[in-house]
Amino acid sequence: MMAELDVLKVEPFGPLDALYAAVRRCAPQVAVTRARVPEQYSIPKLGTVGALGMRLHVSYRDRPARRIRWDEGAETYVWASGPDYQVQLPADPEQAALRVGRALGAPVSPAPSRGRAGAAPLPPSRASRVWACP
Secondary structure (H helix, E strand, O other): OHHHHHOOOOOOOOHHHHHHHHHHHHOOOOEEEEEEEEEEEEEOOOEEEEEEEEEEEEEOOOOOOEEEEEEOOOOEEEEOOOOOOOOEOOOOHHHHHHHHHHHHOOOOOOOOOOOOOOOOOOOHHHHOOOOOOO
16 A cells, blocks of 8 residues: 555646746746646536646736646647637747736746847857747
8 A cells, every 4th residue: 555655646748847847937937837627528418527637827926827728639828717718829838938928917038139239149158058938
């Protein structure tokens, strides 16, 4: 019995995990958590069936929390609650993270510079450690 409790449930890295990481990088002030929420599906001749679905919960300051889900059919992120309910987000996690941050009114990291006049390039030792969002 103790061996059963010691086994960790490991889940593969999926699209919501990628968006979670991107939001943490691109909009670090946004509170973001992963959670399983109950969903109900109506199946003809069987009735209503319940299941747990993965959602990303995002919020910023005093704004209400919102949910994001991955739509397998459309292969993109979709708002699962809030004023943009069922509106699609970009499929790219970095672009979606920027949209999430902006939608919540949070500051987002700027796009990496592309040859700004007067800007000194980063030394090679630091350049490889910089994470920037598009």
